[in-house]
Amino acid sequence: MKTLHAPNPVTAVTLTIEGKSISVDQGTSVAAAALVSGLIITRTTPVDGSRRAPYCLMGVCYECLMTIDGVANQRACQTIVREGMVVLRQDGKREVMS
């Protein structure tokens, strides 16, 4: 996937998705940024580990859960990119340290 036009260099936001740095227009959702970065599989499911990608892109299907700035299971399509954001694939069940 790609954006329809290059991001505006003055207002673009740079973030890291699965270790890859990418610049997108401000106001872009993390899910869209992930797709543009080439990351299609954004999570694996907690029960059987099957692969999932952003689907509805409007917050209802919960398929695009990702770990965003250290907080697991966030809907990437409902989160707007911020400068310096670190985004990781959500692999299976979240780890919670005790």
Next chain:
Amino acid sequence: MRSFDVIICGGGIIGPALGYGTARAGASTLMLDEGDKAFRAARGNFGLVWFHAKGLGCQAYSDWTRQSVDLYPAFSRQLKNDVGIDIDLKQNGGLEVCLSDEEAQMFKSEIETMASQSTDGAYSSKFIDPQQANEILNGLKLGPEVVGAVYCPLSGHVSPLKLLNALHAGFQKYGGVYQASSTVKEIIPSGEGFTIKTNTESFSCKRVVIAAGLGVTTLAPQVGLNIPVFPERGQILVSERIQPVLPLAISGIRQTEEGSILMGASNEDVGFNSDTTGAVTTNIAKRAVATFPVLGNLNLVRTWGALRVLTPDHNPVYDQSSVHPGAFAATSHSGVTLAATNVDCAADWILEGRAPELFQSFTSDRFSS
């Protein structure tokens, strides 16, 4: 008019347990289930298989519970073999955590009462301090407010929905007939048996079992039984799925096989209302976080409310009408814990009229005086 040996009024968790037992014994059995408008305690259940202090003040209830928790491992294997459904039984003990000295005192006195009323001297729950609890919890840290816990090695938990599914599947495997969207309106004793009128049709049967949860209050009088029950609302919070952190069930906190943390254990008298409220869910969350601070990091994904079915003394009812023999009623708020014995006793009790001796303590005439 279709005719059956047994008609079970109620598709919750007690109905299909008894129906599984009667169908397996060869009796033609029909189960009538009201539908989604019913207040389904069976579908809002937390899923504990709990011994602890069940039957405080009623040793027969404690003994009946003990029989069921003892049967549970074999019962779970039997369901797996029979219908291929794993009910996720984890029966490696359970904890009731105390967050104040008052709670600790209350639990300690409950344990003393249970030990002294126990007839076989084998009562096994004990009070442990936070350090002992920490050892059982395998590294999961308790909060500073925890003053102790009651540990019962016999308690555990299951997936109540998989259990419900397995009981229905077992019932149907042995030829039981399930009929949804059927509200039982009338039970009419006629000749040797009964005519059962639903919202859409009529059936006849030799024996009828009322296992209708809160619906028992209107159905039981039609066969000469008086069984008052009341709704008590409980609310439950569900977290996102996480890696296993809870090695055993806590009375108000358990982790499902899939990884969700369930939090609950509220009690409210609000009539026939199964909503959730901010005040109660906040308290449940606060208590869970006070017990295990790490839970404060979790995202919640769901809440629900459901209505427990309580008798005035909170003890179960298992009764056969003396006015209209062949009419049975069963109710309790321990449908999950007692599922193993409910299946086990059904054929003898309902088909042969041989009630387990303990049922003498569970008749409904105790509410009539």
